[in-house]
Amino acid sequence: MYKCQYCSFETDLKVGLDSHINIIHEGRKIDDILRHILECYKCKNCNFRTYSLLLLLKHACSCDKEKRSPKYSAMEADNWREYTTTDGVRWFKCKHCPYEGKRKDCLRKHIIRKHADPKDVRWFRCEQCPHRVKSKFELKQHVRSVHTSVVVSKMLQCELCPFKTKLSGYLKKHIAGMHVHPDKIKWFQCDQCPIKYKERRNLKNHVLSKHTAPGNLERFKCERCAYECARKDHLQSHTLRMHKDPKEIKWFECEHCPYRTKSKFDLKDHIIVMHTVFEDSELLRCELCPFKTKLKSYLQRHVLTMHRNPDEIKWFQCEQCSFKAKRKCNLKQHVFLSHTPYEDIKWFKCDCCSYKTKLKCNLKEHILIRHTAPENLDWFKCEQCSYECKRKSDLKKHVNRKHGDDDLKWLQFEQL
Structure with a gap:
């Protein structure tokens, strides 16, 4: 704190003290540029007072934290909105797209991220893996989240659920997405349809995929095959799944069974479907039929x-x-099975016999039926008779064929 030597005035900023002495004790005129420095800002929740707007905004995030609801987030700090405005702001506009920002350095970062030629970019490379980024801050985040052990990096725990993460930004997104009441969320509304999102990037992806003409899309092409897409993260997922050496892949392994996958999200879905016990009331139900499932994506696909x-x-x-299909993945499978030249097919071969197939799922099913011992199988049993089988699809057909479709009970099974 800076205290005045002539009176009891005190402030957090030296410039505030200098202006006070010049104006109050030396009789100088008030400069319009510095007039706001003499304004005393008061906190709504306590007796805190300061002549610094920055300190007030910082104080507003932590003031009286114990008395507030545990579902409090920075989005609910009304003090921020009272003293922040876009009136009179000088906007820095991008020449290549509609982007605009309040700061020149933000515009410079945007141009580097979105419009700079990769050859002209100064890349920040990770010393422990081939990952590279355009920002030093992103590199630090990558090292902390991927290469820093839990012991060294203190995990941030959500106060309302078991969720924990190494990055504070992920924790804020989790709280906003999972624990903040919808009425208190700043929604990002699509201008062309009723859909809205909690994150701006999700809205951008939605507009890109649903409302952008194919001719206006920037296509991301794979360097190793003919695959191309409209989103960079889809290209990264494709490269990871199709072209990365299995020895270099970070596998996500299930703690309950031998299952492993290249995607963390796939592992979460696997645990929910295979190893999580749900009560009947917790299942997601179709409004038009008795179908029920554990995953929202399965319900959407069913509808x-x-x-x-x-x-x-x-x-x-x-x-x-x-041929036409309701889902793009089914069309891709059709093209692969029906129109792909024989010499371009990557065959999946069985290690136990001469069987080979175009689809990996068919190979798994073949091994399960032909080369797996009966005692190692998870048999699918009918609840109404002694019938049992190795495949869930066969059980569905049996129930529908033998026990009638009065209630369409076969729809209640998971669609894996």
């Missing part, structure tokens, strides 16, 4: 496949024949 009006569906049409 699209079973209940959507054909006129409302965006069909994916094959360019080489009359």
Whole structure:
């Protein structure tokens, strides 16, 4: 604190003390530029007072934290909104796109991220893996989240659930997404449809995929095959799944079974479906039939496949024949199975016999049926008779064929 030698005035900033002495004790005129420095800012929640707007905003985030609801987040700090405004702001606009920012360095970072030629970018490379980024801050985040052990990096724990992370930004997003009441969230609304998101990047991806003409999309092409997409993260996922050496992959392994995957999200879905016990009331139910499932994505896929009006569906049409599908992945599978030249096919071969197939899932099913001992199988048993089988699809067919479809009970099984 800076204290005045002539009176009891005190302030957090030296410039505030100098202005006080010049104006109050030396009789100088008040400069309009410095007039706001003499304004005393008061906190709404306590007796805190300061002549620094920055200190007030910082104080507003932590003031009376114990008395507030545990679901409090920085988004609820009304003090921020009272003293922040866009009136009179000088905006720095990008020449290449509609982006605009309040700070010149933000515009410079935007141009480097979005519009700079990769050859002209100064890349920050990780010393422990091939990962590289355009920002030193992003490199620090990468090292901390990927290469720093839990012992060294203190985990940040959510106060309302078991979620924990190494990065404070991830914790804030988690709280905003999972524990903040929808009425207190700043939603990002799409201008062309009723959908809205909690994060700006999700809105951007939505506009890109749903409302942008194909000719205006920037395509990201794979350097090793003909694959291309409209989003960079999809290209990264493709490269990880299709072209990365298995020895270099960080596998996510299940603690309950031998299952492993290249994607952390796939592992979460696997644990929910295979190893998590749900009560009947916790399952997600279809409003149009008795179908129920553990995952929201399965329910969305079910509604699209079973209940959507054909006129409302965006069909994916094959360019080489009359085949069309409701899902893009089904179209890709069709093209691969029906129109891919024989010499370009990557065959999946069985280690125990001469069987080979175009699809990995077919190889897994073949090994399960032909080369797995009966005692090592998880048999699917009918609840109404002694029938049992190795495949869930066969059990569905049996229930539908033998026990009638009065209640369509076969729809209640998970679609894995």
